[in-house]
Amino acid sequence: MYDGGKIIAGLIIGIGLLLAPFFYNAGTAAKGPDPQLTPKAKEAKQCVTTTSYMRSSHFSLLDEWRNTAVRENERYFRSPTGKIYYKSLQVTCMDCHSNKTKFCDQCHNYMSVAPFCWDCHIVPEEKK
């Protein structure tokens, strides 16, 4: 092998870099997110739409709420079940999900997402 040492060293470094996620995760505890529902949220059984939609696309919904409420003055949202909700992050969403650190932040931190809700809205005070 010509320059065998260099080739093998390069190969080990390259493969090692590509295998980095294996090494990185082996050294950590792999704690998944654990969003907690408040008693009030549990009582309501369902959010404004289905849980699977809220899990994947709640930001779309919030974006739509923001655009329609602020720009078109449509303040009310009719859910698929026919229930009417007032379109408001602070008044409607945070009413049930009043535990931001134990609910919102769980997945957002896990997924390294930095939503800009709190650029304008006031971060709710949480009762300990």
Next chain:
Amino acid sequence: MNFILGIVISSIAVTIVVLIPLLGVGAWNLYTLFGIIIPYAAMATFFGGIVVKVIGWGRSPVPFRIPTTAGQQWTLPWIKPNPVDNPKNTAGAVVRMVFEILTFRSLFRNTRIEYRRTEGGPKLDYEWEKWLWLAALVFHYCFLVIFLRHFRFFLEPVPGFVTLLETLDGFMQMGVLPFNGLGLPSVYLTDMLVMLALTYLLLRRIYIHQARYISLPADYFPLFLLLALGTTGLLMRYFLRVDITAVKELVIGLFRFSPDPKILGGIGVLFYIHLFIVCVLIAYFPFSKLMHFAGIFLSPTRNLSNNSRFVRHTNPWNYPVATHTYEEYEDDFRDAMIEAGLPVEKGAESTGETEEAESGEKE
């Protein structure tokens, strides 16, 4: 091969690649196969294939220096050498390799031949052609950024550089546009640029007739595969969302060799299509032109220094060749040659005198 046939074959192949998980997961619920078994098999093929390929290349002998000499060689003191394009030592070769790998210097030299007729007759022009270089550079760097951004799904806790990349890449915040669909705060620039660059690279291959002539299904297939990969990724991010928290839990499980089969069912089929395309891509990788990823490091025309004029390189598999010199030949037949009157370099008694005497006789 007809280029239309090449395009048709590779697009059919990519369509099949998309349909397999669509049916496998969407219709037959083969979650474990597509979420766990195939990713592991693809990764094993990828890493095993790369090691085998690189070792195979490493074993092929490179006894002589064959660098392309794209500049003045190191020579007399009053001639200015080009230490990078014609490196005389390892340091120069390293600089050359760094430029090659990070800035695609060879592609930068790309020229276009243009044939035109002027009043005086036919004329050939060599023009700079930088679009290939630009598109290739944009594609590769965007792909790298996208790959590194995906580390937010691969690593927990997410390291700082990933967050930084996300912030820089998503600084446009197109989610504030007055329409829904792109309803995310950060619309990534690299997503757009990579699709643009791939489209350009595909169109260029079809439009430029020399490139079209030498293009094979093996050239179109990776392009279509990457376009499909990008399309599914874009769809998943901006339009048909999947539960990415579950995705990350699955991926972390895969990296810890303890995937949780319970999560698999909760993720949308689009994710499985995206994942299957990645699996096909990386499993195809070691057997395809995509191996330039490793091959660029092993290019002897780039990574060798041009020192043939002052370092002796011997061919190691030179075996001792059985030679029979003229002197030996004469030793064998000297008497017969003298008898026949043929000139010999050494006389019968191997003395200088007779030799002189013989030559004297002739004169």
